[in-house]
Amino acid sequence: MSDTRSNLPTDSREPDTDRPRVAPAIITPSVDALEAHLAPYAAHSSQSRGRRYPEAAPAARTEFQRDRDRIVHSTAFRRLEYKTQVFVNHEGDLFRTRLTHSLEVAQIARSVARNLRVNEDLVEAISLAHDLGHTPFGHAGQDTLNECMREHGGFEHNLQSLAVVDDLEEHYGAFDGLNLCFETREGILKHCSRENARRLGELGERFLNGHQPSIEAQIANLADEIAYNNHDVDDGLRSGLLTIEQLSEVALWQVHYEAARGDYPQIEGRRLVHETVRRIINTLIVDLIDTTARQLERHAPTSLDDVRAAPPLVAHSEVVAAQAGELKRFLFKNLYRHYRVMRMANKARRVIAGLFDAFTDDSRLLPPAYQAKDAAAQPRLIAHYIAGMTDRYALKEYRRLFVVDDN
Numbered sequence: 001m002s003d004t005r006s007n008l009p010t011d012s013r014e015p016d017t018d019r020p021r022v023a024p025a026i027i028t029p030s031v032d033a034l035e036a037h038l039a040p041y042a043a044h045s046s047q048s049r050g051r052r053y054p055e056a057a058p059a060a061r062t063e064f065q066r067d068r069d070r071i072v073h074s075t076a077f078r079r080l081e082y083k084t085q086v087f088v089n090h091e092g093d094l095f096r097t098r099l100t101h102s103l104e105v106a107q108i109a110r111s112v113a114r115n116l117r118v119n120e121d122l123v124e125a126i127s128l129a130h131d132l133g134h135t136p137f138g139h140a141g142q143d144t145l146n147e148c149m150r151e152h153g154g155f156e157h158n159l160q161s162l163a164v165v166d167d168l169e170e171h172y173g174a175f176d177g178l179n180l181c182f183e184t185r186e187g188i189l190k191h192c193s194r195e196n197a198r199r200l201g202e203l204g205e206r207f208l209n210g211h212q213p214s215i216e217a218q219i220a221n222l223a224d225e226i227a228y229n230n231h232d233v234d235d236g237l238r239s240g241l242l243t244i245e246q247l248s249e250v251a252l253w254q255v256h257y258e259a260a261r262g263d264y265p266q267i268e269g270r271r272l273v274h275e276t277v278r279r280i281i282n283t284l285i286v287d288l289i290d291t292t293a294r295q296l297e298r299h300a301p302t303s304l305d306d307v308r309a310a311p312p313l314v315a316h317s318e319v320v321a322a323q324a325g326e327l328k329r330f331l332f333k334n335l336y337r338h339y340r341v342m343r344m345a346n347k348a349r350r351v352i353a354g355l356f357d358a359f360t361d362d363s364r365l366l367p368p369a370y371q372a373k374d375a376a377a378q379p380r381l382i383a384h385y386i387a388g389m390t391d392r393y394a395l396k397e398y399r400r401l402f403v404v405d406d407n
Helices: 063-072 075-082 098-116 120-129 138-148 157-168 182-188 194-199 201-209 215-239 251-263 269-299 304-309 318-336 339-361 375-387 391-402
Strands: none
Touching: 063 120, 063 182, 075 098, 075 391, 098 120, 098 215, 098 269, 120 182, 120 215, 138 339, 138 375, 157 182, 157 375, 182 201, 182 215, 194 201, 215 269, 215 318, 251 269, 251 318, 269 318, 339 375, 339 391
């Protein structure tokens, strides 16, 4: 009797147990292969200016992918979930936080980077890290902490983000911070005073010499503006602080609102708002890609050094930039200066100033890690402690210090 197995397809036969198995070869692409598609003016991992502390090259990923992964796994990144943009964390679960904002920035920035053939991993790392140093309670918290630190060097959230990744994170045995690449750290540092730029050495040189950061850093910067302007419109409408009637004054909104109603006459409410906002975002992204592509063609950079020496290359067209500026001014007047937002901002200032004053008066109220041996260093440690708080933790600390029946 013949073996019926011989009539089966080859891949259906039982394995030959007498034959030694050979594991399939795993082919790990080189860094050059992973970045072979990049334009010559993009930032390449193999040409990075390196890290503050030398490390062996990563396996199966690029240096910028390693940076992104370190940022995502950091403590400061997780805290962004409970730090807010405009609305304080306890005001509602559906409003944007610094975490969701950072994810939206990264998504927009990667789309732009892909179309311009620049480094998506670097632009993502910068986008995810750009708000790590933000205080609780948004801009009100930052402005108050800057005022508290006026006599001690001030407070800038960009510098604080750099301090987080350079020194404050505690994940590795060999060094403080995350030991990110120069290019990632450069992109995080969006603004910097000349005084601080001198103190930062190589990282601050571009602010002194009038040079630009990488294309990737410029993209992350504009993606940040696209994200927060549009999600503030969405959150403003959801909260009831803004109305459709008010927004009809803004050309960028009204054009897309009418187009959405024309294409879908049956939709209304939140669906209509989302349809309008997504169209605005798409217009801004496409215009940014097209205008930047023309800028690149005009200036013809052939290296990252050429990008640094050129004027800003990532930009909107004049028409769209004017429309985006009009939307930004509208939000400042009607949302950020709304009396309900101002009331919460006033409370936030009281909390931040109260915490700073209490810790300054008696540093023993601080956790031991933030008690300085040198009195001159104490204010900066207090700023680090407060800046690292989430909205709800700051409120809890305030109650602990000033409410008698609280624990």
